[in-house]
Amino acid sequence: MADQSTQTDELTSRERIKRALSHGKAGRISKDTSNKVMLGVFRAAAYITTLVLVAIIAYVVINGLPHISPDFIFGWPEGVNAEGGIWPTIVSTIYVTALAMLICTPIAVLAAVYLAEYAKQGRLVNIIRYAADALASVPSIVMGLFGYALFVEAMGLGLSMLSAAMSLALLMLPIVMRTTEEAIRAVPRYIRWGAYGLGATKWQVVSKIVLPSAFGRIATGIVLAIGRAIGETAVVLYTMGQAINMPITPLDSGRPMTVHLYLLANDGINMNAAYGTALLLMIIILAFNLFSRYLSRRSR
Amino acid sequence: MSVYQSAPTPESSAIIAKDFDFWYGDFHALTGLDVNIARNKITAFIGPSGCGKSTFLRCMNRMNDLIEGTHVSGSMSLDGNNIYAPGVDPVDLRRRVGMIFQQPNPFPKSIYENVAFGPRLQGVTSKSDLDDIVEESLKRANLWKEVSNQLSKDGLALSGGQQQRLCIARVLAVQPDVLLMDEPCSAIDPTSVQKVEDLMAELAPEMTIIIVTHSMQQAARISDYTAFFLQEVAGEPATLIEYGQTDAIFTSPMDRRTEDYITGRFG
Numbered sequence: 001m002a003d004q005s006t007q008t009d010e011l012t013s014r015e016r017i018k019r020a021l022s023h024g025k026a027g028r029i030s031k032d033t034s035n036k037v038m039l040g041v042f043r044a045a046a047y048i049t050t051l052v053l054v055a056i057i058a059y060v061v062i063n064g065l066p067h068i069s070p071d072f073i074f075g076w077p078e079g080v081n082a083e084g085g086i087w088p089t090i091v092s093t094i095y096v097t098a099l100a101m102l103i104c105t106p107i108a109v110l111a112a113v114y115l116a117e118y119a120k121q122g123r124l125v126n127i128i129r130y131a132a133d134a135l136a137s138v139p140s141i142v143m144g145l146f147g148y149a150l151f152v153e154a155m156g157l158g159l160s161m162l163s164a165a166m167s168l169a170l171l172m173l174p175i176v177m178r179t180t181e182e183a184i185r186a187v188p189r190y191i192r193w194g195a196y197g198l199g200a201t202k203w204q205v206v207s208k209i210v211l212p213s214a215f216g217r218i219a220t221g222i223v224l225a226i227g228r229a230i231g232e233t234a235v236v237l238y239t240m241g242q243a244i245n246m247p248i249t250p251l252d253s254g255r256p257m258t259v260h261l262y263l264l265a266n267d268g269i270n271m272n273a274a275y276g277t278a279l280l281l282m283i284i285i286l287a288f289n290l291f292s293r294y295l296s297r298r299s300r
Numbered sequence: 301m302s303v304y305q306s307a308p309t310p311e312s313s314a315i316i317a318k319d320f321d322f323w324y325g326d327f328h329a330l331t332g333l334d335v336n337i338a339r340n341k342i343t344a345f346i347g348p349s350g351c352g353k354s355t356f357l358r359c360m361n362r363m364n365d366l367i368e369g370t371h372v373s374g375s376m377s378l379d380g381n382n383i384y385a386p387g388v389d390p391v392d393l394r395r396r397v398g399m400i401f402q403q404p405n406p407f408p409k410s411i412y413e414n415v416a417f418g419p420r421l422q423g424v425t426s427k428s429d430l431d432d433i434v435e436e437s438l439k440r441a442n443l444w445k446e447v448s449n450q451l452s453k454d455g456l457a458l459s460g461g462q463q464q465r466l467c468i469a470r471v472l473a474v475q476p477d478v479l480l481m482d483e484p485c486s487a488i489d490p491t492s493v494q495k496v497e498d499l500m501a502e503l504a505p506e507m508t509i510i511i512v513t514h515s516m517q518q519a520a521r522i523s524d525y526t527a528f529f530l531q532e533v534a535g536e537p538a539t540l541i542e543y544g545q546t547d548a549i550f551t552s553p554m555d556r557r558t559e560d561y562i563t564g565r566f567g
Contacts, residue, residue: 120368121368188403188405190401190403190405191405191407191408193363193366193399193401193405194401194405194406194407194467194470195407195417196363196366196394197361197363197394197398197399197401197471198394198395198398198417198418198421198470198471198474199391199392199394199395199418199421199422199474200391200421201391204421208417209407212408212409213407213408
């Protein structure tokens with residue numbers, strides 16, 4: 001009896017589903033057409049993205065390349081600083097970026113190790129993480145203004161490599177910290193357990209296993225942040241000054257490439273030199289991006 | 301509650317758990333465990349997923365301390381000393397109680413550095429001492445012949461089964477008294493399983509080995525004693541159902557649930 005009733009129920013269920021399914025309608029546009037249309041839309045979007053990049057690069061290369069020569073790269077500016085070479089600005093940019101990296105990396109990595117390994121996961125850690133994300137979205141001109149008020153004025157460091165580097169470090173800090181934290185978290189717990197199981201202390205696990213394993217991804221984060229810092233204009237505009245100067249000590253002022261480019265283009269005195277500077281800037285940033293790709297590939 | 305069939309006596313035991321309970325935060329995971337683990341024998345922990353056998357295993361080298369909010373009650377002693385007593389350093393304990401995991405977990409370093417890692421932690425710096433330890437450990441793990449001419453190769457470049465034996469060599473390099481193996485064979489190929497089992501048999505006369513396994517055949521093949529764990533009601537703590545000599549457990553289980561499990565009626 002019981003068997004029979006379940007069977008009837010099943011039959012009715014089957015029939016009811018079948019009836020409901022038979023109510024389905026064919027779409028107004030055929031499946032084939034909608035597939036093809038959407039494929040075209042996706043393709044177009046992908047092409048536009050690539051095309052924009054190619055267009056920008058081509059524009060800068062076409063306008064900038066004829067102007068690039070050893071004299072332009074390694075020469076000193078002449079006239080109203082619009083003629084001649086741009087060597088001091090290249091040195092200023094590399095100087096300030098290297099200094100910013102040296103300031104930012106230890107703090108960011110230590111903070112990330114604390115967040116990922118030591119801190120009790122909870123409200124406080126979430127707040128710190130949220131603060132870092134918020135810091136990453138502070139407009140760079142605001143960061144420049146803050147750096148001017150704090151480092152240039154309040155701390156009396158003046159318009160200098162150090163003021164600019166510390167302001168840039170603020171900008172790089174959240175990027176490096178978050179990528180480092182992700183990198184540390186990506187180290188499988190099995191590997192940590194293996195080290196703990198051999199009688200390693202927490203510090204030994206972190207220093208001998210976790211950080212070396214995460215090194216490639218941490219380095220990638222640092223390199224990306226450096227790329228960001230090199231292209232930064234607003235921050236350095238307020239904190240490094242604009243005078244053409246070859247920086248020697250961290251307290252010397254200077255003019256980074258981005259500011260040089262801004263001033264050249266703004267005054268419209270020598271657009272060729274502006275494009276030449278832009279091209280060199282892009283080449284340096286591209287080199288850093290390729291280097292970070294290489295690092296992340298090498299570390300799998 | 302638990303049924304015992306010719307289980308080890310306290311005198312012949314390396315590890316003794318008495319009225320042992322374990323909690324993950326509010327979740328009471330294990331209750332009322334009274335288990336003697338025979339010295340220099342192989343003991344298998346069996347039971348369906350979620351029955352707490354791996355959790356119990358990790359209690360024996362206090363690996364669970366790494367998880368926030370865990371706590372225990374009752375006692376667990378190694379060679380007569382309570383390992384949960386205040387003042388016991390879990391780092392020292394883990395040197396004496398080594399562990400092998402389900403997933404082979406070599407460090408992203410060379411084969412040599414993997415094995416030398418533990419001795420280096422203990423302050424061994426002499427190259428000749430380290431060379432000795434690495435060679436002897438790899439020999440004991442039956443891996444030496446396969447890797448002796450490529451010690452500087454990345455440990456992760458080895459096959460899964462070789463990686464697991466490398467992990468065993470790595471543990472042997474710190475000379476533990478007890479070896480905990482948490483499903484060591486479930487992620488490697490059958491030939492490698494054979495090699496790991498042979499290795500366990502070779503090590504057992506001088507080392508207390510505890511293995512968690514999902515393979516009934518494996519437990520029957522290699523272990524001297526078998527413990528069956530079960531969580532009968534979801535949300536309630538798991539406990540030990542039956543424990544004793546492997547032959548007895550597999551040929552004449554006294555508890556109905558043990559019989560059902562080993563004959564494959566559930567789990």
